[in-house]
C-alpha cells in the first residue's frame with residue numbers, strides 16, 4: 394500500500410484569526426472555501442507544495458468540528474493519505490486487524506472515495522484514506538438527464554489541447570495554471586462535448602466535436618485524444634449519427650462543427666445522414682471568407698460539403714430553431730458566435746459554447762485571447778452570468794474537462810460552479 398500525504402485537516406474556532414495567521418502572517422494562499430453542508434463545515438484549502446492544509450470552520454451546532462473544538466480546543470483534526478485503490482487498502486488493513494471507522498469506501502468531496510481509520514489504531518490520529526476521482530472523468534462520460542419536456546444528453550468527442558495563455562487572455566499564468574495545469578508545450582487539456590436535445594419534434598445535436606479529418610500535423614499541434622469519440626458516445630446513449638434530425642452550430646470553428654462531415658473513400662459527406670444543419674448565415678459568410686486571424690480555426694472541409702449536399706438551413710438572427718430551443722448571438726469570440734437556450738416551463742439550460750468554455754471562464758475578466766472582439770465578450774458575459782445566477786440557469790461547459798454542466802452560484806462575493814453533470 395503506497396500512501397501520499399494529501400492534506401492535514403485543522404479544526405478552527407475563529408476563522409478570521411486563523412486566516413490572519415495562515416494567510417497574512419505565513420503568506421500562504423487560501424482557496425475559495427467549500428461548503429460541506431452535511432457536516433456543517435466550511436473547508437478552506439491552503440496549498441503547501443504537493444500537499445495542503447485544510448482549515449475546518451464549523452458552520453452550525455451539531456457540527457463534528459464544533460464538538461471537537463469544544464472538547465479539545467482547536468488543532469489538528471485529521472490527516473488524509475491518498476491511495477490509488479481504496480478498496481484494496483481497506484482489505485489489506487482489515488486482514489491485519491486494524492480498527493476502521495468505515496468498513497467500505499464512501500463518497501467524499503469532488504468525486505473522491507474516502508474511509509476513516511479509527512484513531513485508536515493510528516496512535517491517536519484520525520486518519521482519512523482517499524482515492525481521488527480519476528482525472529478527466531467527466532470529459533469522457535455520456536450522461537442523460539430529464540429537463541422538463543426534454544431529455545438532455547451530454548456527449549463527448551474526445552479531448553484536445555490548446556495554448557493555456559490563449560485560453561485565458563490577459564489572465565497571468567500563475568492564476569490560470571492552478572485551474573488548468575499546462576503540459577510542457579504550455580497547452581491545457583480541453584474536452585469537446587456536444588449536447589443532444591430530445592423532444593417530441595425530434596433529436597437535435599448542438600455542435601459535434603472536431604471529427605477525424607485532421608492530418609498528422611494537426612493531431613500533433615492539438616494533441617487530439619479520440620480513442621473514444623462521438624460515435625462511441627452516441628452509442629453509449631443508445632443513439633447513432635443516423636438518429637439525429639437537426640445539427641445546430643454555435644459557430645463553425647473546427648472544434649465545434651468539424652464533426653459534421655466525414656471523409657470516406659477520399660470524398661467528404663455529412664456525418665449525420667438524415668439531418669438538416671441549422672447554421673447562422675452571417676457566421677457561414679465569415680467562415681467562408683477567413684482572414685489571417687481566424688484562418689486556422691475555419692476549415693472549409695468542415696462545412697462546405699454540407700452546402701454542396703443541400704442539407705443546410707440558414708437562419709438570419711436570434712431565432713427559435715425548434716420549439717423550446719433558441720439561439721442568442723453573443724459576438725465576441727467570433728462576430729456571430731451564439732449560445733443556445735433550452736427552455737421548458739420555468740427551467741432554462743444554456744449551452745454556452747466559447748462564451749464560457751470552462752468553469753474558470755465564469756469570472757468576467759477571464760476572456761479568451763482567441764476572441765476576435767474581447768470587449769464584446771466581456772460586455773455580454775457580465776450581463777449573462779448575472780442573469781444565470783439570478784435565474785438559476787443550468788450551464789453547459791463545452792470545453793471543461795471535468796464539469797459538463799452546473800449552476801453558477803455566488804457565495805460571499807465569490808462565483809463558484811455547483812456541478813450537476
Ligand SMILES: [Zn+2]
Pocket residue numbers: 644646649726747
Ligand atoms: Zn471557437
Ligand SMILES: [Zn+2]
Pocket residue numbers: 646648649746747750792
Ligand atoms: Zn472552442
